[in-house]
Amino acid sequence: DIVMTQTPLSSPVTLGQPASISCRSSQSLVHSDGNTYLSWLQQRPGQPPRLLIYKISNRFSGVPDRFSGSGAGTDFTLKISRVEAEDVGVYYCMQGTQFPLTFGQGTKVEIK
Amino acid sequence: EVQLLESGGGLVQPGGSLRLSCAASGFTFSNYAMSWVRQAPGKGLEWVSVILGSGVNTFYADSVKGRFTISRDNSKNTLYLQMNSLRAEDTAIYYCATYTRTRGFDYWGQGTLITVSS
Numbered sequence: 001d002i003v004m005t006q007t008p009l010s011s012p013v014t015l016g017q018p019a020s021i022s023c024r025s026s027q028s029l030v031h032s033d034g035n036t037y038l039s040w041l042q043q044r045p046g047q048p049p050r051l052l053i054y055k056i057s058n059r060f061s062g063v064p065d066r067f068s069g070s071g072a073g074t075d076f077t078l079k080i081s082r083v084e085a086e087d088v089g090v091y092y093c094m095q096g097t098q099f100p101l102t103f104g105q106g107t108k109v110e111i112k
Numbered sequence: 113e114v115q116l117l118e119s120g121g122g123l124v125q126p127g128g129s130l131r132l133s134c135a136a137s138g139f140t141f142s143n144y145a146m147s148w149v150r151q152a153p154g155k156g157l158e159w160v161s162v163i164l165g166s167g168v169n170t171f172y173a174d175s176v177k178g179r180f181t182i183s184r185d186n187s188k189n190t191l192y193l194q195m196n197s198l199r200a201e202d203t204a205i206y207y208c209a210t211y212t213r214t215r216g217f218d219y220w221g222q223g224t225l226i227t228v229s230s
Contacts, residue, residue, distance in 0.1 A: 039216035041157075048207055048223055049149075049157060054215040092157055096216045099171045101147075101159040 002026050002095050006104035012112045019080040021107045023093035028073050030097070037096035040069055040078045043106075044089040052091075053078065085111065114138040114219040116208050121224030128198050128228070134191040134208030134221055142166075142186040147211040148193050150204035151223075158204075161193065162211055176202075198228045 003026040013019045029036045040053040051060045053069035056076060066081040080087055088111060093104040120132040134146070148160040161182040162171045170182050181194040191208050205225050209217040 035214075037213060037216065041217070043157075048220040049217070050220065051215060051218045054218075060215065060218065090156075094157075094216050096213055099162075100173050101162070101216075103157045103159070106156045 001100055002029070002098060002102050004093055004095055004102050004104040006091075006093060006107050008107060009105060010108045010110070012110050013080075013083045014112050015085065016082050019083050019087075019109055021078045021091055021093075021109075023071075023076045023078070023104050025074045025076075025095055029095050030073065036072065038069075038071070038076050039094045039096065040067075041092045041094060042087075042089050043092065044086075047089075049092065080109075083109070083111070114210065116210070116219060116221035118206065118208050118221045118224040121206065121226050123227045123229065124198055125230050126199060126228055129194070129196045130198065130226060132193040132195070132206055132208075132224060132226075134193075136189045136191065136208075136210075139210070139219075141184075141189040145211040146182075146184060146191045147209050147217060148182060148191075149207045149209055149217065149220075150202075151207070152201075152204045155204075160206070163191070195226070198226075200228050202226060203228045 005024045007022045041049040043049045057069040068079050090106040090108050092106050115137045117135045124130050145164045147162040163182045167184050179197045183192045205223040207223045208221045210219045
């Protein structure tokens with residue numbers, strides 16, 4: 001199974017400042033079709049998860065452009081350019097390259 | 113607008129069974145793979161199972177293989193999860209979600225809580 005490891009597990013951020021979350025996979029996420037199936041999800045308190053980013057860097061419908069994804073192979077990053085109050089929650093990376101599908105442990109973003 | 117509504121959750125004794133349903137609307141259900149993802153209280157997300165649009169191909173996490181069965185009725189736009197031999201560690205909120213390889217889990221329901229306890 002591919003193990004997804006996120007750092008940090010907690011990220012206190014000042015409003016308006018950037019935040020960055022790292023996700024590392026135990027093996028390359030490059031699929032045999034040449035694509036890399038790495039996505040990022042946000043889970044606000046008391047809410048179901050919501051897709052933010054797919055295939056490393058593609059924003060899903062309705063996602064603000066302050067969210068961006070980057071990376072390749074086994075190392076990936078989610079960045080929030082300027083954190084807003086509504087960004088508080090837990091962020092998960094997820095690999096869809098092979099079954100079983102696996103998630104990172106989650107990174108809690110909170111306001112200082 | 114895509115809507116997914118889970119039902120069937122509740123309290124069940126260890127060793128018992130339960131069937132979850134997920135009613136889908138706002139998209140062509142039969143064209144989408146569907147998935148169940150669970151979240152134990154205060155914990156992270158765990159993928160449970162996926163079923164492709166035709167219903168023929170299914171995949172399971174090792175933790176539920178042989179105990180859970182995913183199915184769908186495309187005529188009713190409904191996804192199911194039959195859960196047998198339930199254990200305390202199956203206690204979680206169960207979410208249904210649409211699934212594509214390209215985007216992963218793109219739309220989610222609100223979830224239904226399963227508590228396995230005597």
